[in-house]
Amino acid sequence: MNGSLRRIxxxxxxxxxxxxxxxxxxxxxxxxxxxxxxxPTATTAPAAxxxxxxxxxxxxxxxxATSVAPDDSRTSTVLxxxxxxxxxxxxxxxxxxxxxxxxxxxxxxxxxxxxxxxxVLAPTTGGPRPLVVFLPGGGFVTANKSGSLGRRTxxxxxxxxxxxxxxxxxxxxxxYVDGVADAKxxxxxxxxxxxxxxxxxxxxxxxxxxxxxxxxxxxxxxxxVQRFDAGAHLDQSSRxxxxxxxxxxxxxxxxxxxFDPATRAAHENSTDSAAVKYVLGPNDPTRLQDAPAxxxxxxxxxxxxxxxxxxxxxxxTDDRVVSPSQTVLLHHALLARxxxxxxxxxxxxxxxxxxxxxxxxxxxxxxxHVIRPLTAFLRWQLH
Numbered sequence: 001m002n003g004s005l006r007r008i009x010x011x012x013x014x015x016x017x018x019x020x021x022x023x024x025x026x027x028x029x030x031x032x033x034x035x036x037x038x039x040p041t042a043t044t045a046p047a048a049x050x051x052x053x054x055x056x057x058x059x060x061x062x063x064x065a066t067s068v069a070p071d072d073s074r075t076s077t078v079l080x081x082x083x084x085x086x087x088x089x090x091x092x093x094x095x096x097x098x099x100x101x102x103x104x105x106x107x108x109x110x111x112x113x114x115x116x117x118x119x120v121l122a123p124t125t126g127g128p129r130p131l132v133v134f135l136p137g138g139g140f141v142t143a144n145k146s147g148s149l150g151r152r153t154x155x156x157x158x159x160x161x162x163x164x165x166x167x168x169x170x171x172x173x174x175x176y177v178d179g180v181a182d183a184k185x186x187x188x189x190x191x192x193x194x195x196x197x198x199x200x201x202x203x204x205x206x207x208x209x210x211x212x213x214x215x216x217x218x219x220x221x222x223x224x225v226q227r228f229d230a231g232a233h234l235d236q237s238s239r240x241x242x243x244x245x246x247x248x249x250x251x252x253x254x255x256x257x258x259f260d261p262a263t264r265a266a267h268e269n270s271t272d273s274a275a276v277k278y279v280l281g282p283n284d285p286t287r288l289q290d291a292p293a294x295x296x297x298x299x300x301x302x303x304x305x306x307x308x309x310x311x312x313x314x315x316x317t318d319d320r321v322v323s324p325s326q327t328v329l330l331h332h333a334l335l336a337r338x339x340x341x342x343x344x345x346x347x348x349x350x351x352x353x354x355x356x357x358x359x360x361x362x363x364x365x366x367x368x369h370v371i372r373p374l375t376a377f378l379r380w381q382l383h
Contacts, residue, residue: 053366071317075331085367088154095122095124108168118163118165118186121156123161130199133187143167147164184219184229185232217245218303240309243309244377246315246365248313256323258325300330301333308337310377313344316349
């Protein structure tokens with residue numbers, strides 16, 4: 001299965017050929033939602049047609065490493081995208097965007113009620129469609145559901161309902177347990193309202209970038225862990241069939257393992273970074289290196305096993321925010337435990353839009369050369 005997954009994705013990347021749907025891999029689908037449940041009111045608007053999808057802006061403010069160790073690509077497929085290569089396209093099909101839909105009300109900072117919202121972007125006609133739940137990045141500090149509009153629009157035009165989800169972060173005094181619970185609550189909500197949004201509730205994938213990739217991986221490996229399912233719609237499953245992990249984290253104590261000594265020491269000695277707070281809580285002064293049990297409990301590899309969703313990972317070999325070995329660690333753990341998984345290493349690419357000033361490598365992530373294996377994977381896993 002793992003070899004077949006990799007061969008199909010590689011062939012699609014190199015040749016641009018359509019991929020026939022293979023046998024489903026991963027989790028058991030949820031039962032259908034209660035059709036009588038009313039969906040909340042949402043604003044609708046057609047997406048603006050363009051040639052190239054809207055570009056994602058550069059995001060500054062993070063400490064970038066000055067060097068990155070060579071990527072361990074022995075079990076990965078190395079891609080060589082060009083920043084000036086053909087871009088993913090948007091505008092060929094009409095889509096509808098429904099914004100600011102409240103999917104849960106949870107405790108936020110200071111215990112105050114916090115409404116969590118999502119946006120739904122979908123083809124205007126046809127259905128029911130497979131669902132892709134998108135979890136944005138933000139360093140465990142923010143979770144802007146409005147980001148990556150171009151990528152979400154492109155996926156919607158391929159025939160998916162794409163729900164972009166905000167989740168709790170350190171600004172809400174939250175930990176990873178809350179973030180994973182929020183992602184799962186959104187999945188259950190969308191299954192419960194599948195008819196209203198034109199969703200096939202048996203065909204669900206989760207796609208995350210950076211911190212969102214970490215949460216997506218946690219969702220993919222904790223399908224049977226009740227600790228992470230809380231809130232409404234507990235009659236619905238939060239299991240998914242597929243996980244797309246773009247430069248996400250796994251073992252948070254090794255976040256900077258590939259970086260220059262100064263950057264690595266800064267991460268390892270920190271007691272108040274967002275990663276520390278997201279694992280240990282807002283008031284714990286411990287280093288992650290001194291809390292191995294807590295770090296293991298926050299690692300998606302800890303929960304991985306047969307029956308999990310199929311994974312595909314993407315990581316830039318010049319990522320100076322999240323060590324490329326983070327996806328290698330999870331990819332190898334999944335391989336060892338019989339979970340279908342493939343990894344793509346983007347030669348000389350950085351951390352998505354987070355790159356040094358003047359660096360054009362962020363554009364690699366918007367090219368057809370990178371998008372093709374992503375859409376091939378979704379076509380194979382979701383029918």
